[in-house]
Amino acid sequence: MSDPATDPAFDYAPVGLALLEHRIIKRCNLLFAEIFDASPEALCETPIAALYPSAEDYQRIGEILQLPESQSGIYHDERIMRRTSGALFWCRVRGRSLDGARPFQAGVWSFADLSEERPVVSLTPREREVAILTCRGLSAKEIGLKLDLSYRTVETHRARLLVKFNAKKLPELVAKLSGMPL
Structure with a gap:
C-alpha cells in the first residue's frame, strides 16, 4: 500500500479531492488546488468556509449535513x-464522512468545476432558495408554504429568474438551472 501522503492516485485524480477534518482542509490534490486557484500547500489547514460564497451558504450546508x-x-x-x-x-460536490453520526469529524470530498457548462448568475438568497425548490419540482404554492411566502411572491421570484436566465418558460428555466441540455 502506498503512503497516503504521497499517493499519486490521490494527487493526480481527474477530480478535485480534499480530506477534511472538522470542516478544515487537511490535504487536497492538485486539481482541487487548481479549481480554487491556489497550491495544495496554501489550502492545507484552510477552513472550507473560506471557499463558500457567504457565511450563510456555509451555515446552510452544515445544517443539511446534520x-x-x-x-x-x-x-x-x-x-x-x-x-x-x-x-x-x-461546482459539483460529493462527499462521504467517515462517520455519518459525526459528519464533520472527517471525510473525503470531491469537487468538479462546472463553470464551462453553467455560468454564474447573481441571485439573491431568496431567489436561490426558490430556484432550488423549483428544480426539485415543487409548485409555487408548495414553495410558498416551505418558505413562508405567498405563492404570488414565489411567482415574482420565478419571473425574475426567468429574466436572469433568459428563459421563456419554467421547463427551460429548470433545464438551465440544472445544467441539462435544452
Missing part, C-alpha cells in the same frame, strides 16, 4: 463556490 436524512454519511449537490481569487463558479 439532518437525519444525511446520516448515511454520503452527500452530493451542485452549488456555487468561491475561488481564492474571489471569483464565483458552479
Whole structure:
C-alpha cells in the first residue's frame, strides 16, 4: 500500500479531492488546488468556509449535513463556490464522512468545476432558495408554504429568474438551472 501522503492516485485524480477534518482542509490534490486557484500547500489547514460564497451558504450546508436524512454519511449537490481569487463558479460536490453520526469529524470530498457548462448568475438568497425548490419540482404554492411566502411572491421570484436566465418558460428555466441540455 502506498503512503497516503504521497499517493499519486490521490494527487493526480481527474477530480478535485480534499480530506477534511472538522470542516478544515487537511490535504487536497492538485486539481482541487487548481479549481480554487491556489497550491495544495496554501489550502492545507484552510477552513472550507473560506471557499463558500457567504457565511450563510456555509451555515446552510452544515445544517443539511446534520439532518437525519444525511446520516448515511454520503452527500452530493451542485452549488456555487468561491475561488481564492474571489471569483464565483458552479461546482459539483460529493462527499462521504467517515462517520455519518459525526459528519464533520472527517471525510473525503470531491469537487468538479462546472463553470464551462453553467455560468454564474447573481441571485439573491431568496431567489436561490426558490430556484432550488423549483428544480426539485415543487409548485409555487408548495414553495410558498416551505418558505413562508405567498405563492404570488414565489411567482415574482420565478419571473425574475426567468429574466436572469433568459428563459421563456419554467421547463427551460429548470433545464438551465440544472445544467441539462435544452
